[in-house]
Amino acid sequence: MSVPTEDQDGRCTLHLDGELTIYTAAQHRATLLERLGACPELKLDLAGVTELDTAGLQLLLVLKREAQAQGRELRLVNHSQAVVEVLELLYMQAHFGDPVVIPAEWTRP
Numbered sequence: 001m002s003v004p005t006e007d008q009d010g011r012c013t014l015h016l017d018g019e020l021t022i023y024t025a026a027q028h029r030a031t032l033l034e035r036l037g038a039c040p041e042l043k044l045d046l047a048g049v050t051e052l053d054t055a056g057l058q059l060l061l062v063l064k065r066e067a068q069a070q071g072r073e074l075r076l077v078n079h080s081q082a083v084v085e086v087l088e089l090l091y092m093q094a095h096f097g098d099p100v101v102i103p104a105e106w107t108r109p
Contacts, residue, residue: 005035012039017048020056029059036063040072047078052086064096081106 006013014035018024036042044063049056060076067074076098079087084100087093093100 007039010039011041011043013043013045015045015048017050019051020049020059021051021053022055025055025059029062032059032063033066036066036072036074037070041075042067042072043075043077045078046076046080046083049080049083052083057086057090057092060096 012035014032020028032044044060064074066072076083076096079098079100084102084106087096087100
């Protein structure tokens with residue numbers, strides 16, 4: 001998973017690519033928490049996430065909790081189909097509070 005960053009006036013966007021699973025979540029935790037601490041407003045672009053499991057979801061929950069504790073804003077944007085499926089399965093969309101746009105070309109398995 002690559003994590004490129006864009007900074008604009010204190011706002012940061014991280015583009016997450018690849019799997020956000022038990023195999024990758026732990027190695028990216030420190031980097032994501034560091035970027036959260038450096039940016040008053042952080043957007044996680046999830047368009048490139050190809051797989052999300054409960055370990056990846058836990059990482060997103062930790063980031064959300066830390067953002068609230070630090071008085072920072074964390075927004076999840078451009079949810080991939082893999083992310084939306086997990087959030088729907090576990091009824092977690094409302095917890096994050098970000099709008100989820102579902103493109104018409106997505107298909108259900």
